[in-house]
Amino acid sequence: MPLVTIGLAGGTLVGMALILTYILGWANKAFHVEVDPKVEAVNDALPGVNCGGCGYVGCGEYAEAVVLDNVPVNKCTVGGESCITAIAELMGVEVDTPLPFLPVVHCGARYKDRLGRSEYKGEQRCVAANLIADVQGCTYGCLGFGDCTRACNYDALHVIDGLATVDYEKCVGCGACAKVCPRNIISITPFKEKQILAVACSNHDLGKEVTKVCKVGCLGCKACSRVSNLFTIENNLSTLNYDEYTNDRLDELEKARKRCPRQRLIFVGKPPKEGLKDDEDQEPPDIITPDFKTTVDDTEWRG
Amino acid sequence: MNYLAELFLIAISAALINNFVLYYFVGICPFIGVSREVDMAVGMGCAVTFVITIAAFLSWTITTFVLIPGAPLSAFIAGFFLTPENAALVDLTILSYIVYIFAIASSVQFVEMYVRKFFPALYKSFGVFLPLITTNCAILFACLTIMSHVSGVDNPADVWGLGESLTLAIFGGLGFTIAIVIMSGIREELEFCDIPDALKGAAITLIIAGILAMAFMGFTGVDSGLKKVLKPSQVKEAVIH
Numbered sequence: 001m002p003l004v005t006i007g008l009a010g011g012t013l014v015g016m017a018l019i020l021t022y023i024l025g026w027a028n029k030a031f032h033v034e035v036d037p038k039v040e041a042v043n044d045a046l047p048g049v050n051c052g053g054c055g056y057v058g059c060g061e062y063a064e065a066v067v068l069d070n071v072p073v074n075k076c077t078v079g080g081e082s083c084i085t086a087i088a089e090l091m092g093v094e095v096d097t098p099l100p101f102l103p104v105v106h107c108g109a110r111y112k113d114r115l116g117r118s119e120y121k122g123e124q125r126c127v128a129a130n131l132i133a134d135v136q137g138c139t140y141g142c143l144g145f146g147d148c149t150r151a152c153n154y155d156a157l158h159v160i161d162g163l164a165t166v167d168y169e170k171c172v173g174c175g176a177c178a179k180v181c182p183r184n185i186i187s188i189t190p191f192k193e194k195q196i197l198a199v200a201c202s203n204h205d206l207g208k209e210v211t212k213v214c215k216v217g218c219l220g221c222k223a224c225s226r227v228s229n230l231f232t233i234e235n236n237l238s239t240l241n242y243d244e245y246t247n248d249r250l251d252e253l254e255k256a257r258k259r260c261p262r263q264r265l266i267f268v269g270k271p272p273k274e275g276l277k278d279d280e281d282q283e284p285p286d287i288i289t290p291d292f293k294t295t296v297d298d299t300e301w302r303g
Numbered sequence: 304m305n306y307l308a309e310l311f312l313i314a315i316s317a318a319l320i321n322n323f324v325l326y327y328f329v330g331i332c333p334f335i336g337v338s339r340e341v342d343m344a345v346g347m348g349c350a351v352t353f354v355i356t357i358a359a360f361l362s363w364t365i366t367t368f369v370l371i372p373g374a375p376l377s378a379f380i381a382g383f384f385l386t387p388e389n390a391a392l393v394d395l396t397i398l399s400y401i402v403y404i405f406a407i408a409s410s411v412q413f414v415e416m417y418v419r420k421f422f423p424a425l426y427k428s429f430g431v432f433l434p435l436i437t438t439n440c441a442i443l444f445a446c447l448t449i450m451s452h453v454s455g456v457d458n459p460a461d462v463w464g465l466g467e468s469l470t471l472a473i474f475g476g477l478g479f480t481i482a483i484v485i486m487s488g489i490r491e492e493l494e495f496c497d498i499p500d501a502l503k504g505a506a507i508t509l510i511i512a513g514i515l516a517m518a519f520m521g522f523t524g525v526d527s528g529l530k531k532v533l534k535p536s537q538v539k540e541a542v543i544h
Contacts, residue, residue: 001385001389001392001393004384004385004393005394005395008377008381008393008395009395009398011380012377012395012402013398016402016405016406020409023409023413024409024412024413027413027416028416031419033420121497122497123496127494127495128494128495128496131495
């Protein structure tokens with residue numbers, strides 16, 4: 001009796017193993033899904049960090065979209081040029097060197113510039129603080145709790161004096177920070193030059209209201225738009241037309257930058273890191289040239 | 304009618320009163336791991352319900368035909384070596400755990416391949432959850448519950464058929480879905496709360512699970528009340544006996 005039980009137990013397991021392996025083996029062949037070798041090759045060329053910067057869920061899905069739906073190959077900002085050329089080669093398409101799309105923080109106020117701040121002891125995160133009125137006077141500007149810093153996988157964003165500041169040397173432009181910012185003040189902008197001018201404010205209120213909450217916010221005074229037609233004032237906020245933006249018009253832009261009473265137009269991008277502090281008190285040159293190693297000006301350098 | 308009433312009682316009991324997660328505390332890993340967003344929680348709940356149903360069907364079949372003493376298949380084979388009385392006593396329920404895991408894992412594998420081939424959209428939305436729950440304890444728990452009822456260990460007078468087993472599985476899965484969706488709703492709100500550092504993450508989730516379980520204790524006794532309403536004759540008999 002015990003022997004029979006043991007035998008049956010062993011027999012059951014062996015029998016199940018045989019049946020199930022047979023079924024699974026058959027299913028593996030019968031239900032085999034053809035994966036396009038091209039998709040796999042593109043997938044291998046992608047960085048594989050699944051950051052979602054291209055607008056797809058992960059690298060695999062983007063690879064599929066590239067091969068099957070003819071989606072443009074230059075959407076991966078993380079992989080950079082080498083990755084894009086590799087994919088373009090695989091797909092047999094020509095591609096212009098893409099513009100780097102990098103984040104620009106549309107706020108320039110540090111703690112000392114912000115008015116109407118009150119003590120906030122709640123959850124120290126922007127998404128929570130944003131739900132509460134009166135954390136600071138400005139309802140548009142950076143809250144400085146660093147949700148973007150936590151979202152950044154590349155250590156390229158830090159909160160300095162309460163203002164999110166992008167380290168353009170490290171930034172790959174995945175766009176995670178722009179997605180997570182509850183106030184939507186980070187925009188992913190095409191950088192036509194190493195450095196571009198940007199409006200460092202997001203406040204849409206009238207100038208009078210802005211002066212109440214911020215020492216540096218954009219007033220919507222139109223000083224910049226009078227100088228250059230690259231600027232338009234929308235909802236009391238100066239906006240730059242990046243489609244038309246080129247360094248050829250740097251004269252114009254520089255003039256506008258100087259006209260701004262609040263000095264809200266700032267250059268962002270990859271400045272040389274060293275020597276910024278030392279040069280702060282010197283006179284700015286008349287024209288900002290693309291060679292920023294010699295550039296000095298009284299605005300805030302960020303990077 | 305009596306059979307339907309029985310099924311109804313099993314369903315209510317599995318979904319609410321003896322909720323897998325909040326009463327027995329099985330299936331905690333997906334409950335903690337995938338309850339961060341409501342969408343994900345719904346996907347996970349559906350996947351668990353689906354797998355648990357397949358697992359219940361398989362485990363009922365295997366238990367009834369192979370494992371329990373006197374099961375047709377094992378008794379038939381044992382009949383070659385033993386007298387019929389002894390052959391009916393051969394008990395293979397010791398194999399239950401390994402056989403269930405075996406059957407569940409391979410059936411889920413099979414279903415995954417099938418879904419991937421014929422329903423790619425469905426595969427994309429919940430395919431990732433399927434391998435995660437192949438050997439989930441909630442599923443094994445459902446199988447073992449079914450086994451104990453089929454073999455009549457607890458109550459020889461009340462042996463379950465396939466209908467009861469499937470009801471337990473489907474509504475157990477539904478109960479799991481209810482629990483995980485409630486949990487994810489709470490956790491989404493929790494994002495905005497000031498949680499002490501020590502309790503962040505899994506700790507606060509387990510505390511909330513405990514509080515939720517206490518809330519679900521409010522359902523205790525509903526089944527006996529329902530039993531009185533649905534099967535007055537049986538209760539009366541029981542009182543007389």
